[in-house]
Each structure stands twice: as structure tokens, then as C-alpha cells.
Amino acid sequence: MAATTNADPENSELRTPSNFLREIIAEDVSSRKFGDAQIQTRFPPEPNGYLHIGHAKAIFLDFGLADEFGGRTNLRFDDTNPEKEEQEYVDSIQRDVRWLGYDWERLCYASDYFPQLYEWALQLIKNGKAYVDDLSADEIRRYRGTLTEPGKDSPYRNRSVEENLDLFVRMKKGEFPDGSRVLRARIDMVSPNLNLRDPVMYRILHATHHRTGDEWCIYPMYDYAHGQSDSIERVTHSMCTLEFADHQPLYRWYIEQLGIFPSQQIEFDRLNLTYTLLSKRKLLQLVQEGRVRGWDDPRMPTLSGIRRRGFTPEAIRAFVASAGVSRTNGIVDIEMLEHFQRDDLNRRASRAMAVLRPLKLVIDNYPEGQQEFVEVANNPEDPSAGTRQVPFSRELYIEQDDFREVPPPKYYRLSPGREVRLRNAYFVTAQSVAKDAAGNVIEVHCTYDAASRGGNSPDGRKVKSTMHWVSAGHAILAEIRLYDKLFNKISPGDAPEGGSFLDNLNPNSLEVITDAKLEPSLGSAKLEDRYQFERVGYFSLDPDSTAEKLIFNRTLALKDSWAKIEKKAEAYGNS
RNA sequence: UGGGCGAUCGUUCAAUGGUAGGACAGUGCCCUUUGGAGGCACUUAUCCAGGUUCGAAUCCUGGUCGCCCAGCCA
Numbered sequence: 066m067a068a069t070t071n072a073d074p075e076n077s078e079l080r081t082p083s084n085f086l087r088e089i090i091a092e093d094v095s096s097r098k099f100g101d102a103q104i105q106t107r108f109p110p111e112p113n114g115y116l117h118i119g120h121a122k123a124i125f126l127d128f129g130l131a132d133e134f135g136g137r138t139n140l141r142f143d144d145t146n147p148e149k150e151e152q153e154y155v156d157s158i159q160r161d162v163r164w165l166g167y168d169w170e171r172l173c174y175a176s177d178y179f180p181q182l183y184e185w186a187l188q189l190i191k192n193g194k195a196y197v198d199d200l201s202a203d204e205i206r207r208y209r210g211t212l213t214e215p216g217k218d219s220p221y222r223n224r225s226v227e228e229n230l231d232l233f234v235r236m237k238k239g240e241f242p243d244g245s246r247v248l249r250a251r252i253d254m255v256s257p258n259l260n261l262r263d264p265v266m267y268r269i270l271h272a273t274h275h276r277t278g279d280e281w282c283i284y285p286m287y288d289y290a291h292g293q294s295d296s297i298e299r300v301t302h303s304m305c306t307l308e309f310a311d312h313q314p315l316y317r318w319y320i321e322q323l324g325i326f327p328s329q330q331i332e333f334d335r336l337n338l339t340y341t342l343l344s345k346r347k348l349l350q351l352v353q354e355g356r357v358r359g360w361d362d363p364r365m366p367t368l369s370g371i372r373r374r375g376f377t378p379e380a381i382r383a384f385v386a387s388a389g390v391s392r393t394n395g396i397v398d399i400e401m402l403e404h405f406q407r408d409d410l411n412r413r414a415s416r417a418m419a420v421l422r423p424l425k426l427v428i429d430n431y432p433e434g435q436q437e438f439v440e441v442a443n444n445p446e447d448p449s450a451g452t453r454q455v456p457f458s459r460e461l462y463i464e465q466d467d468f469r470e471v472p473p474p475k476y477y478r479l480s481p482g483r484e485v486r487l488r489n490a491y492f493v494t495a496q497s498v499a500k501d502a503a504g505n506v507i508e509v510h511c512t513y514d515a516a517s518r519g520g521n522s523p524d525g526r527k528v529k530s531t532m533h534w535v536s537a538g539h540a541i542l543a544e545i546r547l548y549d550k551l552f553n554k555i556s557p558g559d560a561p562e563g564g565s566f567l568d569n570l571n572p573n574s575l576e577v578i579t580d581a582k583l584e585p586s587l588g589s590a591k592l593e594d595r596y597q598f599e600r601v602g603y604f605s606l607d608p609d610s611t612a613e614k615l616i617f618n619r620t621l622a623l624k625d626s627w628a629k630i631e632k633k634a635e636a637y638g639n640s
Numbered sequence: 641u642g643g644g645c646g647a648u649c650g651u652u653c654a655a656u657g658g659u660a661g662g663a664c665a666g667u668g669c670c671c672u673u674u675g676g677a678g679g680c681a682c683u684u685a686u687c688c689a690g691g692u693u694c695g696a697a698u699c700c701u702g703g704u705c706g707c708c709c710a711g712c713c714a
Contacts, residue, residue, distance in 0.1 A: 149713075402664095531672095
């Protein structure tokens with residue numbers, strides 16, 4: 066299996082109308098640019114952090130496009146910098162790619178190509194295309210020139226092939242300390258493209274690599290490793306993000322000098338989301354400083370974070386497909402992601418009743434000690450999901466928000482004298498309230514209409530509101546974690562004057578409710594189950610959950626038009 | 641400021657010289673045993689100035705604005 070996307074053109078769900086990447090590939094296929102070679106792509110993360118929603122776009126494109134053209138995709142770890150890379154990240158990346166719904170043809174590592182890359186470096190030296198430079202990092206930077214000034218040649222640029230060979234071999238043997246020498250490509254110190262001003266190919270790094278251990282003490286740079294790795298894997302279309310566009314001439318230069326398979330690089334725009342930070346470095350900082358609980362904190366934009374939050378791969382794929390691809394740098398509204406997630410969950414999530422902030426509701430004319438079961442649809446969107454029995458009794462919990470002693474305009478829920486429907490159960494009319502010493506309503510007393518069982522009155526009486534409820538005597542207790550945006554600024558990476566991006570953190574991004582009341586069926590919830598707590602939002606079990614203590618995460622709240630009305634009223638001066 | 645890339649509704653992606661369209665967001669109405677979902681409708685865009693053409697978002701010229709590049713990171 067290559068990928069679980071849509072090889073079938075009939076299945077248009079994930080098809081965007083058209084995009085420039087698909088057109089390039091289609092053109093290359095019809096012109097037989099690569100002869101009989103199949104379309105080959107690769108997803109090439111560096112294992113130096115966890116994958117995030119931005120990577121989902123690259124994954125979707127790399128795997129999805131290859132699949133569309135009957136091609137294959139490799140997962141390749143770009144592990145050329147041992148100082149930042151770890152096995153933990155290698156593992157998490159594989160887990161996340163699979164979770165998104167993709168499987169790779171081959172699992173590759175740039176480090177597997179170290180011997181070949183080394184041989185090729187020797188070849189370039191012999192051809193006079195590479196040299197060992199003794200300049201310090203600082204000197205190299207100064208010799209490179211600037212954006213507007215040309216660079217100048219290193220005094221070591223014209224060493225003999227023999228001397229370069231000798232020095233490079235000894236670099237590999239470990240005869241020199243870190244930073245003392247580098248191998249550079251001999252290209253053009255006055256090129257307007259800085260990447261072509263004799264770029265470094267190898268640096269000395271006496272560091273232990275997570276896969277090759279201490280076998281190497283010289284490591285190839287990204288530019289020297291990436292194109293050749295593509296070429297080795299016979300990658301036809303090497304898609305990467307826009308910031309690498311300036312590297313393309315160098316990518317081609319190495320391949321041409323070596324005369325190897327002509328992989329081609331194509332750049333597309335990165336995914337940016339409002340209120341979302343997608344910088345690996347800054348996400349790492351949040352984790353290291355304990356600003357979040359870890360890489361999989363449900364507020365994190367990492368795939369492991371949003372997975373824990375309850376997001377689904379189907380929704381993420383649909384979102385990424387719909388957001389499209391281009392070469393502009395824009396920022397997609399986070400609400401678009403949320404829309405696709407709600408849309409997916411609305412179709413699939415089992416409905417349940419849960420009261421987050423309980424208020425006791427007592428039905429005075431319901432016989433004490435009596436209980437009954439009402440039949441409830443598991444998913445009104447999907448009759449095949451069946452029904453379940455939910456216990457009902459004299460004492461219930463309703464949501465605090467669902468009762469107002471003095472109802473504001475347009476408030477349809479329960480208030481003294483008003484009749485509403487308890488979902489799937491009965492009509493009730495509020496009669497009186499009980500208050501604590503501070504004057505807070507702690508109990509609402511009501512009467513019910515026994516003839517309205519199931520939720521309809523035989524006389525055709527209408528009510529304006531339907532509310533969820535949980536039988537007090539049957540309720541199970543749970544902790545609920547409510548999440549809000551991690552940052553309260555559209556572009557969280559933009560630091561305020563004299564501050565840092567941490568100043569943009571939303572102090573209220575996590576709210577924990579410890580005494581939510583759930584209907585009994587929720588007691589058997591499993592990690593992979595998705596629920597809609599009716600009228601509240603989408604929820605799923607958190608891995609912290611135990612048999613003794615249920616913990617649910619709110620994936621997303623339901624759209625709330627009453628909240629909108631309330632907010633508007635407030636804006637108009639509480640009229 | 642040298643080089644590269646780009647510019648279409650508020651946002652995002654289409655339209656490949658021939659009716660500027662979809663999605664998200666927003667607004668209004670309808671419907672509803674979730675103030676959810678659904679349905680209908682509405683609002684809003686081709687960066688600017690010239691040119692080519694019967695016809696330009698698209699091609700040409702010149703501007704303007706934005707992003708990226710001066711790691712022995714990727």
C-alpha cells in the first residue's frame with residue numbers, strides 16, 4: 066500500500082480543482098521527462114522535533130500527488146546534524162505520518178548515504194570542484210561578502226588536488242578538531258546568490274549520531290546531502306517550501322557535476338495558521354520551559370498534540386486539501402481547520418449528554434424513588450448508529466447556563482414559569498428556586514408533563530428550547546479539560562516591542578472542570594471514541610484517564626449562536 | 641540596497657486570451673427534539689499606470705508593495 070488517499074479520480078473529496086504542482090507532474094509525465102521512471106517523491110523531515118500541522122500539508126502533497134500518478138513516496142530522515150537529532154523524534158515522526166493515513170514505500174535516512182556522499186566528495190575534489198578551507202567560521206562569513214557586496218576568494222581556494230585529498234581524508238579520520246577546517250564546493254565567490262559562494266559541504270563534528278554512532282566525525286551539510294539523496298532514491302519531484310528556492314541552483318549544480326539522476330526541486334508555500342505557532346524552535350522552547358505539558362499537549366499544533374486533542378486525520382487531510390497550494394505567503398484562518406474538524410465529527414461522533422457546570426433540577430411532581438429509561442439516538446445524522454437507553458429520574462442536573470432567574474431578551478432556555486423540553490424526555494416548567502446564603506441559585510424546582518414523554522406534547526404545544534440533562538442519581542463524575550487558543554495574537558511569532566513571543570501566550574488556554582456530570586454510558590468510553598456532548602462540543606478521552614478517574618478533552622466547542630447574540634447585546638450596551 | 645519569489649472577495653484557492661467562481665468567515669431568512677446540523681439568499685476582489693488585442697486577472701513595459709537569502713542549521 067502506498068497511501069490511503071484517493072488514487073481513484075471518482076473520489077473527488079480530497080481533490081483540489083487544480084494546482085501548479087499537479088500540473089508540473091502531469092506535464093512531466095506526458096512529456097516523458099523521466100522516461101520510464103515512475104513518479105517518485107519523498108517526505109524528508111529532520112528528526113529534530115515533532116511534526117506539526119504545517120508538515121501535514123507537505124505530507125499530503127508528497128504522498129498524495131505521487132499516489133495520484135501511480136508513483137511512490139519514501140519517508141527519508143534528513144539526519145545530517147547529529148547535534149539536534151534524536152531517536153525519539155524518528156519514532157514520533159513515523160507514528161504521526163502513519164496516523165495521518167500514509168505509508169511509505171521505503172524508510173530512508175540521509176545517514177545511510179554518508180559513504181556514497183563521501184565518495185562523491187572525493188570525486189569533486191579530484192575534478193577541482195571542491196577544496197579544504199582552513200578559514201575559521203568567522204573568516205568564512207567575512208569572506209562571503211554581503212547581499213550587496215561580492216565575496217572574495219579564500220587563500221586556500223587554490224590548493225592542489227593532492228593536498229585537498231590528503232586533508233579531506235584526514236578530516237574524515239578525525240585528525241582535526243571541530244571547526245578547524247571545512248570542505249567547500251568551488252563555485253563562484255561573486256555570485257549574486259549567496260548559496261553559490263563556495264558553500265560548505267562538510268564540517269567536522271565529533272558528535273555521536275543517533276544512528277551511525279561515532280563512525281563519522283565529518284557531516285555533510287543539507288545542501289550537499291539533500292539533492293544527492295533525492296537522486297539516489299530516483300526522486301523525480303522533490304517538493305519543498307519556498308525558502309529553499311534560492312538553493313535550487315546549488316541543488317542542480319551538485320547533481321550536474323556528479324552526473325547523477327536529475328531529481329528536480331519544486332517549491333511551494335508553507336502552511337500558516339492564524340493564532341498558531343509553527344516554528345519548531347519555538348515549539349521546542351514551549352516544551353522545554355514547561356509552558357505546555359509536552360509535545361503532545363492538546364494545545365500544541367503538533368500532530369501528536371492535535372491527535373490527543375481529538376482531531377482526526379480525515380479532517381486534517383480534508384482541510385489541507387481545501388486550503389490549497391500556491392507560491393504566495395499567506396495565513397489561513399484557523400476557523401477553516403476547525404470547520405473541517407466539526408464537519409467530520411458531526412457526521413461520526415456519538416452523541417451523549419454531559420453537564421459541565423451542574424445545576425440541580427428537581428421535578429416536584431415526579432414520584433420520589435421512581436426511575437425510567439428513555440431511548441436516545443446515538444447519532445441523529447446517522448440512523449445506523451442505533452439508540453441507547455438513558456436513565457431519567459426526579460433529580461437531574463442541567464447546565465447552569467441553561468437557567469436564568471431573570472431571562473435576558475432572546476433567551477429561550479429555562480426561567481421561572483417557562484416551559485422547555487428536556488431532550489428525549491419530557492416538557493418541564495420551572496416553578497421556583499432555592500438559593501444559598503449568598504443568593505446564588507443552587508436548585509431549580511419544576512413540574513413535568515407526564516404526557517410529553519419522549520419530548521412531544523400530544524396537544525401539539527411547542528417549546529422554544531431543548532436542553533440536555535443527566536440524572537443525578539445515575540451520573541458519573543469526570544474531569545473535563547477545556548482548551549482555548551494557546552496564543553491570543555493572530556501571528557504569535559511576532560514579538561511585541563521589547564518582548565518575546567511568550568508574551569502572546571493566552572493565560573486562559575486551559576480550563577479544568579473537575580466535577581462534570583456524565584450520562585452513565587460514557588463510563589465505557591475508549592481512547593479512540595469520539596463524542597459530541599450535545600449542545601456543548603466534541604470530546605474524547607484523554608490518555609491520562611483511568612478507570613477511577615475519567616478525563617475528557619474538549620476537541621472543539623459547538624458553534625454557539627446564543628453566545629453571539631449575547632456578545633452583540635453586550636456590545637450595544639447591555640440593552 | 642544585490643539576487644530570488646510573489647500580488648484575485650476579510651481569508652484561502654480557482655479561472656491556463658473569451659460570463660471572475662468555490663471554500664472559510666460574516667449578514668439575513670427558513671427549518672430544527674442540539675440556539676448544533678441542514679437549506680436559501682446577500683455582501684465584498686483582479687496592486688497601480690501605460691501598452692498589445694475584437695477581447696486581458698491572464699501577454700508586454702514601467703512602477704508599488706510583501707516574503708526569502710549574508711549558519712561550519714535544515
